[in-house]
Amino acid sequence: xxxxxxxxxxxxxxxxxxxxxxxxxxxxxxxxxxxxxxxxxxxxxxxxxxxxxxxxxxxxxxxxxxxxxxxxxxxxxxxxxxxxxxxxxxxxxxxxxxxxxxxxxxxxxxxxxxxxxxxxxxxxxxxxxxxxxxxxxxxxxxxxxxxxxxxxxxxxxxxxxxxxxxxxxxxxxxxxxxxxxxxxxxxxxxxxxxxxxxxxxxxxxxxxxxxxxxxxxxxxx
Amino acid sequence: xxxxxxxxxxxxxxxxxxxxxxxxxxxxxxxxxxxxxxxxxxxxxxxxxxxxxxxxxxxxxxxxxxxxxxxxxxxxxxxxxxxxxxxxxxxxxxxxxxxxxxxxxxxxxxxxxxxxxxxxxxxxxxxxxxxxxxxxxxxxxxxxxxxxxxxxxxxxxxxxxxxxxxxxxxxxxxxxxxxxxxxxxxxxxxxxxxxxxxxxxxxxxxxxxxxxxxxxxxxxxxxxxxxxxxxxxxxxxxxxxxxxxxxxxxxxxxxxxxxxxxxxxxxxxxxxxxxxxxxxxxxxxxxxxxxxxxxxxxxxxxxxxxxxxxxxxxxxxxxxxxxxxxxxxxxxxxxxxxxxxxxxxxxxxxxxxxxxxxxxxxxxxxxxxxxxxxxxxxxxx
Ligand SMILES: Nc1ncnc2c1ncn2[C@@H]1O[C@H](COP(=O)(O)OP(=O)(O)O)[C@@H](O)[C@H]1O
Ligand SMILES: [Mg+2]
Numbered sequence: 001x002x003x004x005x006x007x008x009x010x011x012x013x014x015x016x017x018x019x020x021x022x023x024x025x026x027x028x029x030x031x032x033x034x035x036x037x038x039x040x041x042x043x044x045x046x047x048x049x050x051x052x053x054x055x056x057x058x059x060x061x062x063x064x065x066x067x068x069x070x071x072x073x074x075x076x077x078x079x080x081x082x083x084x085x086x087x088x089x090x091x092x093x094x095x096x097x098x099x100x101x102x103x104x105x106x107x108x109x110x111x112x113x114x115x116x117x118x119x120x121x122x123x124x125x126x127x128x129x130x131x132x133x134x135x136x137x138x139x140x141x142x143x144x145x146x147x148x149x150x151x152x153x154x155x156x157x158x159x160x161x162x163x164x165x166x167x168x169x170x171x172x173x174x175x176x177x178x179x180x181x182x183x184x185x186x187x188x189x190x191x192x193x194x195x196x197x198x199x200x201x202x203x204x205x206x207x208x209x210x211x212x213x214x215x216x217x218x219x220x221x
Numbered sequence: 222x223x224x225x226x227x228x229x230x231x232x233x234x235x236x237x238x239x240x241x242x243x244x245x246x247x248x249x250x251x252x253x254x255x256x257x258x259x260x261x262x263x264x265x266x267x268x269x270x271x272x273x274x275x276x277x278x279x280x281x282x283x284x285x286x287x288x289x290x291x292x293x294x295x296x297x298x299x300x301x302x303x304x305x306x307x308x309x310x311x312x313x314x315x316x317x318x319x320x321x322x323x324x325x326x327x328x329x330x331x332x333x334x335x336x337x338x339x340x341x342x343x344x345x346x347x348x349x350x351x352x353x354x355x356x357x358x359x360x361x362x363x364x365x366x367x368x369x370x371x372x373x374x375x376x377x378x379x380x381x382x383x384x385x386x387x388x389x390x391x392x393x394x395x396x397x398x399x400x401x402x403x404x405x406x407x408x409x410x411x412x413x414x415x416x417x418x419x420x421x422x423x424x425x426x427x428x429x430x431x432x433x434x435x436x437x438x439x440x441x442x443x444x445x446x447x448x449x450x451x452x453x454x455x456x457x458x459x460x461x462x463x464x465x466x467x468x469x470x471x472x473x474x475x476x477x478x479x480x481x482x483x484x485x486x487x488x489x490x491x492x493x494x495x496x497x498x499x500x501x502x503x504x505x506x507x508x509x510x511x512x513x514x515x516x517x518x519x520x521x522x523x524x525x526x527x528x529x530x531x532x533x534x535x536x537x538x539x540x541x542x543x544x545x546x547x548x549x550x551x552x553x554x555x556x557x558x559x560x561x562x563x564x565x566x567x568x569x570x571x572x573x574x575x576x577x578x579x580x581x582x583x584x585x586x587x588x589x590x591x592x593x594x595x596x597x598x599x600x601x602x
Contacts, residue, residue, distance in 0.1 A: 058597045085513020096508040100240035112233035113518040
């Protein structure tokens, strides 16, 4: 098997005071290194839930999650956190940068709590790579939306992950800025052999993806 | 890179904590102010206690360092002999031994006269100081006059007085003894030993270097002189000063207890500040968890924040407290340097330690709460 991440028969149910919401219904999914997969579907169809399960932020009610061919469904919080750090980079619609830290420090955040003396050099190189070599010491409120998302991408890459998970990465950007972020994704998955799974409403994403997965009411179509 | 930056890089929890605190300066400042007040209260009340004790010690003088040996009248011993004095000298390793012979006679100057106690002493300098004139180490001639007698008969050094018919030149007027004293000279006259009638001694005073040395001498003298029969009674004022010390110890504990209440209030305010700031930063903490920061690191980060608030408040509070101590001691004791004694540094350290500990304790619940929030929940909009 060459899948870097895989979901088998995954169900996610939320018990909201009597009424049970089935956010994911018997989902099978996988992504391979270097592959760019988009997940599309109407609001409330379970896209974010699926991404959270893929990113080891949430555990399925039923079914199995494999990461790098290992069953990671029932790991402890500590082990899941360690796996996230090692394998997964997150990119959020609203960037989620830490406002008190500079661009460089934001990129370093995933390495801060650990002994990693080379992190600063890697962070600098990554910011140069995403075109922000001259913005290292700027704080997030001194950056435009597109620049913030680039910092977030650099942060997601700092630990050399195998998978990038992006929830509406272009949702808060204008079309042109969105396109430049997607160009960056394309470069990353080709050069770094990283699997990218992006949830989106953005039709221009299909120009870049290998595959599109449709979710409706928690089921893959 | 300066050492502070170096430290912040080494300890990321501190770096994050410092940045977070600078985010809402007014709020952090108010939390620090609470700790400052608490630390100031504890440290300055502790130092206030020290000042009271020092003042009281000044009033008591060296009395705890002196012991008095007198003949045991109940056993029929009327007076102490030269042999007794020799034995006392042998028993006392460190301190001046002052044998005293006393009598009551008529003292006159000009046409004024009064009956007073007279003490014969060879070395009154070991226990008395002059307010006017000079007390010789060995008293061979001349008289020393107590302050009360001097006032009554209007005597100054250099005057001539008649004691029991003999004339003396006055060498000194003795300083007034306030409070308790083993041999109160105020209304007495001190003469050379051989000028007082008798052969024995009514009392022997031992003046040691410290309360502890006095106590050791007392034990040794009892062993030496009371071996076969209870020849002498030994009186120590140390028991009184020990009681006074104990009283001030209790007073200090009480004062510090009152100060601690304000620190508890400061702790509640830190708890409130930390809780508010972690709730505001819910999403950020969720992001940290998502990118692989462990729960323990979140806890350390928030405890570092609380600890920084406590340390900043503690340091400023300690400086204020030392300032308050200097003001108090220059006002009450006329000696601002009395602030800088070990016991006061102990109180300041105690207060700072309490301040930091209170802050960190108050950070525990917010830290625990933030670390245990599931990142998915924190990141949901
Ligand atoms: N924590 C939760 N508690 C209850 N219901 C939830 C929770 N998270 C998601 N849901 C529900 O699950 C469904 C899927 O949500 P989500 O994955 O966020 O959809 P999408 O991202 O596609 O808009 C929705 O009906 C949503 O209300
Ligand atoms: Mg969503």
